[in-house]
Amino acid sequence: xxxxxxxxxxxxxxxxxxxxxxTESIRCPSCGEDAGKVFSTFRTGKGANGGGTASSGCGG
Ligand SMILES: [Zn+2]
Numbered sequence: 001x002x003x004x005x006x007x008x009x010x011x012x013x014x015x016x017x018x019x020x021x022x023t024e025s026i027r028c029p030s031c032g033e034d035a036g037k038v039f040s041t042f043r044t045g046k047g048a049n050g051g052g053t054a055s056s057g058c059g060g
Contacts, residue, residue: 002019003018004016004017005038007035007038008030008033009033011031013030015028015029023037
């Protein structure tokens with residue numbers, strides 16, 4: 001079962017839920033408002049060394 005992260009703007013916190021890929025939003029267990037899915041961003045713009053080599057996958 002995939003684990004997805006949702007973010008409740010009302011509570012300002014993340015909620016981890018096990019759900020299917022088609023679920024775009026869940027109901028926040030704390031306040032009952034809709035919490036939208038958070039897309040994981042692995043690429044950060046920091047640490048640009050100016051190199052031309054693009055690393056793929058997980059680095060050790
Ligand atoms: Zn909430």
